[in-house]
Amino acid sequence: MSNSLRNFLITRLLLTIPMVWFLITVVFIVMRVLPGDPIRSQLGPKATEEQVELIRIRMGLDKPLIVQYGEFLVDVVTLDFGNALTQGERPIRDELGEKLPATIELTIPAIIFTAVFGILSGAYAAKNRKKFPDYSLRLFSVFIYSIPIFFLGLVFQIIFSVWLGILPLYGRLDPLTQVNFVSTTNFYVLDSLLSRDWVAFKSAVTHLIMPSLTLGLALTGVFIRLTRVNMIEILQSDFITAGRARGLSERRLAYRHALRNVFIPILTLIGLQFAILIAGAVLTETTFSWPGMGRYLVERIELRDYTAVQSTVAVFALFVAGISLIMDVLYA
DSSP, rough: OOOOOHHHHHHHHHHHHHHHHHHHHHHHHHHSSSEEEEEEEEHHHHHHHHHHHHHHHHHHHHHHSHHHHHHHHHHHHTTTBBBOOSSOBBHHHHHHHHHHHHHHHHHHHHHHHOOOOOOOOEEEETTTTSSHHHHHHHHHHHHHSSSOHHHHHHHHHHIIIIIOOOSSSSSSSHHHHHHHHHOOOSOOHHHHHHHTOHHHHHHHHHHHHHHHHHHHHHTTTHHHHEEEEHHHHTTHHHHHHHHHHOOOHHHHIIIIIIIHHHHHHHHHHHHHHHHHHHHHHHHHHTTTTSSSHHHHHHHHHHHEEEEHHHHHHHHHHHHHHHHHHHHHHHOO
């Protein structure tokens, strides 16, 4: 590894730390500024002041804010987030250990579909510039990007679940399959495949199709537009003209030579969009009752659960920062 690359990696890593710190600090402050009391939300309206104060002391909410903030930063560094305010004595790390794999399992096929479909469609549109396929794909990219994710999910549910009855409506597994299935990593597709439980594998895959397709389609418009613009520019470059002079086919020039040179900006976009998908799967998970991080975060926000919200956002921030760092390393 050269000194310049090493210095770049060290600098990029050091810049990631204040970014994560700023985000979790903002969340820490906002959660305490908003009205509402998570302890009273947990105990109900009939709770006495003594009961509320007892839990407040036990959870450390009676301490000065600067002390709570310091303890929270230590929790983030050690990845030991304590217990949720509204879930009894259950550690938040255990809850996130169940929710995070569900979100990752939803996001990976979504970003694969987004990248493959978006890149190939954008390349095809550039190859047929100012023709019917180009106009159609450009119109589709604007249309699909403007549709709200939850509305697209509801349309898919009506078509594939209610009308056709070929895909399950919600959840990660069929209820009967869920009872007999044991997951060690909470990645249902992976666990069922490794254990050769083909019934559970089929159920997990069919439950994954609609939400991942919904999440993936929502971002294909970005890839179509970006790929098309860059492909048009590269198809007008000198080395493509030289290839035409040597008698290479337009198909080979477009998909083998031009598309390869488009991948630098697209690789950066894939990393950013993957991070956005992980952090922005809230609407998809809510629409399909998918038990992931997004749905969990919404539930904890509604209950004003300080510790759970802070911890979930911190995990999101670490993921986004980690993916951005990996993309920068690959780009370098």
